[in-house]
Amino acid sequence: MAGYSDPGFDTLALHAGAAPDPVTGARAVPIHLTTSFVFESTDQAAALFNLERPGHVYSRISNPTNAVLEQRISALEGGIGAITTASGQAALHLTIATLMGAGSHIVASTALYGGSHNLLHYTLSRFGISTTFVKPGDLDAWKAAVQPNTKLFFGETVGNPGLDVLDIPAISAIAHEAGVPLLVDSTLTSPWLIKPFDHGADLVYHSATKFLSGHGTVVGGVVVDGGSFDWDKSGKFAELSQAYEGFHNMVFSEESTVGAFLLRARREGLRDFGACMSPHTAWLILQGIETLPLRMARHMDNTAKVVEFLAAHPLVSRVGHPLLDSHPSHALAQKLLPRGAGSVFSFDIKGSRAQGQKFIETLKVFSHLANVGDCRSLVIHPASTTHFRMSDDALAASGIGLGTIRLSIGLEDPADLIDDLKKALKAAEKAA
């Protein structure tokens, strides 16, 4: 039944949420750089504020350009709607702050981006929200970590940078048995590699800075609701199923049977915390998404070639990519991520810390910086940068050694990437 009524991924990446502008005929999505939107009447103004009518009021809450991006990523993920935010971290914070307050508890994977670990372990604990970290593959540990005040399960589709694949079907089943939703960070995979909602996740967020944008130009985030979690039935979310004095005594789950989370997150979270996305940023991310299918295919092709090269190199002691039989998530990746487990992965060089430094400093095509998912290839030393606040034990639990190097494979000619790595490895060898 393919066609306009049931469009495929590549069509949605170009068309979802956007039609030619009805006023100007502009085919590309216009950038609506305006803070505010004129009301037709006092009655319409009141109705917009009270959620009686749809429309835009103020760009912190919603904006036409952002709305296109929100619809498009929802369409690609198979969700019901989305909210764009100032960054991926803002999306994570918005999600947590919408679902819980002081006294609540989260069960999270140990294999998280350092910033997310920091938010959960240090920052949120100051606000009375505690987290138990469990190894992503230890299903018994997920189950055992549940407390009466647990409100959320959280993990990454593939852990950064060890690429532990999250067993979303199994972990979501444990979460649902406990009456809580599963939130998944899908930044490193994008919906082209996996749609977490199809496997049981309830909420998905992205650092759109990475593959969705794809060009290393803007910082942004987005949280998508799958509309599958029954907040009323759970009985744990008075935030969504009881009248909220902070917004017209609205009972969000009455207003919308499937969209209660989005209603509160936008009407409270964006209003009060204010971590919104600029319309210009939304437009740049939309440009990126238009070529997401093409870029992801090339990312995967290049990654396969680089992984093959590194796995065969004598100076490399370990390559941490699920493409390889040796990776603990190899089988799970084949099941959940048949198109590939991403282009961000780590490997270890035999030798000293100085040799590792020599390797990084010799690279010419790879850029040494703190980002992933760029169209350009990138390299970094996680233990001294992205994950430096973590203890050695926590690092080890995340699959990061002191000599681990993380690569983000871009879209260059694969032969050039391999040549660059070959020369840098040779320089490292000589530095022994």
Place this chain on the structure above:
Amino acid sequence: MNITVQGHKIYAYTGGKPFNPAQPTAVFIHGVLNDHSVWILQTRYLAHHGWNVLAVDLPGHCKSEGPPPQSVKEAADTVIALLDAMQIEKAALIGHSFGSLIALEATARDAAAHPGRVSRLVMVGTAYPMRVSPALLDLSVSAPFKAIDMVNSFSHSTLAPPPSALGPGTWLYGGSKALMRRVLASNTQVNVFHTGFKACDSYSGGEAAMTQVTCPTLFVLGSADQMTPPKAAQSLIDGCAHPHVVKLPAGHSLMTEAPEGVLQALKDFLKP
């Protein structure tokens, strides 16, 4: 609010305002595998502009208890019993798809016992007869998720709707699909997808019912509706004593694809 109707708890969304007996009442009736929330952007507005709103979950759907209606007539009896239970003296009945047939039948049946109690009838995305293909009827039992996907595809007309229910950033295809799955899951005893479709398919009293309708009747039709195309409503329009017809550029999910158009049509029609 919850109302006891025919011995069962029936849920009705009131648009964020308490029921006020001094105000006129509009009863909203959803279609197959939907619930009250499909009317959010019409009901909340009317509730804050002088109307009592009762957007029901049909029996056996989501927040409402009791056996789901096996026929349009059975559902119409529930709507009449709801008017009785709330002691409503004047009401507008507004239905979508399956719900439009229920509203029609309830208006006709109520006319004898309570002449004039139903003062306005609104049929949104309607057709008569409302046939459902045998293949889809079978699929609603054997592979309901596949049937939901089919219905969802045929119920929408655009990949880029204007700001819609729930407002900016909503992806209607996803929202409708999630709602249909949720409603299906809400009744573990009866497949409300199949019973709803069967009730639509087997309803044979539409033209007779329309002859009993004396109040003004509004037809809100989607010009791109593939489920109930406008021409499929013509026999009802032809048999209607006081028809008003509004066509909107939308598919079958009119209330969410064209929320402002539907609201405007209701506002104009329901004016005292």
